[in-house]
Amino acid sequence: MSKKSSGAKIAAASTAIDIGIGTRDRAAIADGLSRLLADTYTLYLTTHNFHWNVTGPMFNTLHVMFMGQYTELWNAVDPIAERIRSLGHPAPGSYAQFASLSSLPDAPDSPPKALEMVRVLVAGHEAVARTARKLFPIADKAGDEPTADLLTQRLTVHEQTAWMLRSLLEE
Numbered sequence: 001m002s003k004k005s006s007g008a009k010i011a012a013a014s015t016a017i018d019i020g021i022g023t024r025d026r027a028a029i030a031d032g033l034s035r036l037l038a039d040t041y042t043l044y045l046t047t048h049n050f051h052w053n054v055t056g057p058m059f060n061t062l063h064v065m066f067m068g069q070y071t072e073l074w075n076a077v078d079p080i081a082e083r084i085r086s087l088g089h090p091a092p093g094s095y096a097q098f099a100s101l102s103s104l105p106d107a108p109d110s111p112p113k114a115l116e117m118v119r120v121l122v123a124g125h126e127a128v129a130r131t132a133r134k135l136f137p138i139a140d141k142a143g144d145e146p147t148a149d150l151l152t153q154r155l156t157v158h159e160q161t162a163w164m165l166r167s168l169l170e171e
């Protein structure tokens, strides 16, 4: 083997991924995480939109509650994207990619009434939970504990937030 080709082999080896999760599993998990990222970003934007546009007697409660929720969602997108990178795949990060990957509809064109906003957000948190839950057995089977841990954390938040928002709709 020439000096040149062995140098190239070392360079290739230093960028290859060998973390004990196979190529196909890493691709499947990265795809699921990309969907979770798109869902989370879409729900983040809708929640921030509702923070700006909410009106009515519940204004202050909802304005403040939505701020807490969009801040949490905004902080969540980074670890999801960086887990995709750790698995060796590019993270989606454009409105076009998010629109094609997201299971949630875009925010409505004109602001709904306050309680309709709450209903939209309940449906959104439930949809993100379904996306995370669908990926869990794939990550679990591949022995991808960091992804399973991330999904567990996201499921906890989305199911708890859906419950809190759902409680506002009860008589």
Ligand SMILES: [Fe+2]
Pocket (backbone or CB within 6 Å): 051, 067
């Ligand atoms: Fe604000």
